[in-house]
Amino acid sequence: MLRSLIVAFIVYFALVSYKENPSTTYISQYKEIAISEMHRTGIPASIKMAQALLESGAGQSSLAREANNHFGIKCGGSWNGGTYYLHDDDYNSKGQLIKSCFREFSSSFESFIAHSEFLVTQNRYAFLFNYDHQDYKAWAKGLKKAGYATDKAYPKKLINIIEKYQLYFLDDAGVEDFSPDLAMQDSEIATRKNKTHFEYPSYSPGDATETTIAQNKRSERKRMRSDSNKTYHIVGLGETLSEIAMIYSLEENALRLRNRIPKDAEPLKGERIHLRKKISLIKRPKFTRTPEFDGLAAQEDFIF
Known part of the structure; x- marks a missing residue:
């Protein structure tokens, strides 16, 4: 009896902990835009979601909360929209750390789209689109190679996030529901890959x-x-x-x-x-x- 109570207690708090996990909540909130952008541009949804989780701290960073910027996208010379300043990695001529200019977006979704456009329009990232959209490891390493991040461990961090939350399943998906807590077996993966995710036109009997x-x-x-x-x-x-x-x-x-x-x-x-x-x-x-x-x-x- 005591053992059963202990097991029930552990399971209960595990479920409570999962529900309160900001990362899984974040995935549920933004998975559809990540998948939609994958179909529009070819950028793996798993990569986009992992980058967003890492760069924004699962949406908890001040940049994400106050500027709707989930990817740390800086202003750049051509940006004429809203701006947000904070200390990052920019220094003045005297070697002093100064505040960096980041883009401010009207919505989080704008940030996800801007991230796509940033990768698509920069020549240094062009080779990435020769990779299969399901090869998240090649994309993670390629982003580092192209200079997206200076952190040597950046590819490993992305891969760990993708595998921890099974984000690779997003790369097989259409714009549909996805639960990051569901571990799929091989037979389920095959079923999902063969599923048609787009709606076909329908006609009324009266027509x-x-x-x-x-x-x-x-x-x-x-x-x-x-x-x-x-x-x-x-x-x-x-x-x-x-x-x-x-x-x-x-x-x-x-x-x-x-x-x-x-x-x-x-x-x-x-x-x-x-x-x-x-x-x-x-x-x-x-x-x-x-x-x-x-x-x-x-x-x-x-x-x-």
């Missing part, structure tokens, strides 16, 4: 005429372009990835991953969609998209 027309168009296109040896497809006017996938008997999600096109986005007319292999970020087709993060819809469509 019989529109449905028939759409089906006829798809059938015609399929007959015209059924060559399984084709490696790419040129997007027609109003054509969606769902329709292109049906033409070639492919999964829409697979096309999105291969062409780095995020959820709720469609390629522009005349763009080349690669059918057989994943392309590099610089070859990604242009697309239109209305980003929605944490339920906040954008006011306009963006073209990337």
Whole structure:
């Protein structure tokens, strides 16, 4: 009886401790933007989340709390937005430590997007996008090699965070729920990898005429372009990835991953969609998209 009470006591406090862990709370809060940015830019969600956890102290740093800056992004010469100053690693000509200028963002999500743009637009990070987005170890070491951080232990710290909280599962995910306390077995991983994360268009039974027309168009296109040896497809006017996938008997999600096109986005007319292999970020087709993060819809469509 006493032993059972002790076990129950230990389990209870373990659960309480887990629920109060700021890192797991932080992961739950920002996992969707990390995954969404992975699909948009190719930066592994595990890497982005690990960097955010490390740089912001799981959102507890003053920079994160007061300036919505979760990655320690400094102002730089071209920044004309809000600023936040604190002592970091900048010195004046006399060797005295001075306050550094950091960017201030209107929301935490802006910070996550700015981090993506920082990596995508800097030439020194270009080689990282040749790595598989699931190879978090290569990315962690590559960031150090590119000069992202001066700390020699930076790659090891990122890898430890990723493995401690099983963030590598985010790299397999679409924008869906993820619980960092769930340890998946190999069979579950296989199931997750084969799961389609994007919603397919649906038609109401009352739209019989529109449905028939759409089906006829798809059938015609399929007959015209059924060559399984084709490696790419040129997007027609109003054509969606769902329709292109049906033409070639492919999964829409697979096309999105291969062409780095995020959820709720469609390629522009005349763009080349690669059918057989994943392309590099610089070859990604242009697309239109209305980003929605944490339920906040954008006011306009963006073209990337």
